[in-house]
Amino acid sequence: MKDLIEFRADVLKAVAQSTRLKIIDFLRDGERCVCEIFPAIGEAQSNTSRHLKMMQSAGVLSRRKDGLKIYYAIKHPEILEVIDLVTDIVKQDIYGRHSLLKGA
Amino acid sequence: MKDLIEFRADVLKAVAQSTRLKIIDFLRDGERCVCEIFPAIGEAQSNTSRHLKMMQSAGVLSRRKDGLKIYYAIKHPEILEVIDLVTDIVKQDIYGRHSLLKGA
DNA sequence: GTACTATATGACTATATAGTCATAAATAAC
DNA sequence: GTTATTTATGACTATATAGTCATATAGTAC
Numbered sequence A, B: 001m002k003d004l005i006e007f008r009a010d011v012l013k014a015v016a017q018s019t020r021l022k023i024i025d026f027l028r029d030g031e032r033c034v035c036e037i038f039p040a041i042g043e044a045q046s047n048t049s050r051h052l053k054m055m056q057s058a059g060v061l062s063r064r065k066d067g068l069k070i071y072y073a074i075k076h077p078e079i080l081e082v083i084d085l086v087t088d089i090v091k092q093d094i095y096g097r098h099s100l101l102k103g104a
Numbered sequence C: 001g002t003a004c005t006a007t008a009t010g011a012c013t014a015t016a017t018a019g020t021c022a023t024a025a026a027t028a029a030c
Numbered sequence D: 001g002t003t004a005t006t007t008a009t010g011a012c013t014a015t016a017t018a019g020t021c022a023t024a025t026a027g028t029a030c
Helices: A004-015 A018-029 A034-041 A045-057 A078-092 B004-015 B018-029 B034-041 B045-057 B078-092
Strands: A061-066 A069-074 B061-066 B069-074
Touching: A004 A018, A004 A045, A004 A078, A004 B004, A004 B018, A004 B078, A018 A034, A018 A045, A018 A069, A018 A078, A018 B004, A034 A045, A034 A069, A045 A061, A045 A069, A078 B004, A078 B078, B004 B018, B004 B045, B004 B078, B018 B034, B018 B045, B018 B069, B018 B078, B034 B045, B034 B069, B045 B061, B045 B069
Parallel strands: none
Antiparallel strands: A061 A069, B061 B069
């Protein structure tokens, strides 16, 4: 049976990919249906649907059905804190290291 | 060139795997050499070395050489906050969902 | 120099992942 | 019923990842 460490890895994996990070950023303002999400992030509907399902399975997104549409939302606000902390790390470390902030 | 979103994905990927989470947990108390890390987590030296290198490349670990030994440490304390937040999510959500807390 | 210790890496296998395209399933409107 | 809309999924390809084993590299002790 899966233990705590594997569940933690699953949640982290669910947010550790560019397309999924774009989805999460788009969901910051609240729930959105698939038909709003995939054009916003510039990915195919089928690929977007797979990523949404994956994040829901990991416990990162919630899913609500309303007629034809399926609305996804960020399930735990802590996920946004996680991403903001990682953004801090990147800005301190990697961005500096690669001199991407020449203009800043 | 890599953009902010890809660097964030790299950092998250660096912590989104069981073996690497074990390493990070072991490094909570401070820096350790490879010869201490791999027996502690129960992995082969070569595999441990690859994971350490990967985490250092992503900016998650620092590396210090002292004679024959290489000491790795958590570079940004925010990483531990990230993992603690994810642990909270798992305890709220996944652990509950899978009824692993029957005794709690 | 040799012998030993600690770490990294090349070559490989097996599995997982991201993405595409076509299509299925479910609901809505008529 | 038919048609249109929205989402999910099967089948597939290409790439990435985790791990193993043997060996190379770098430093220490003699």
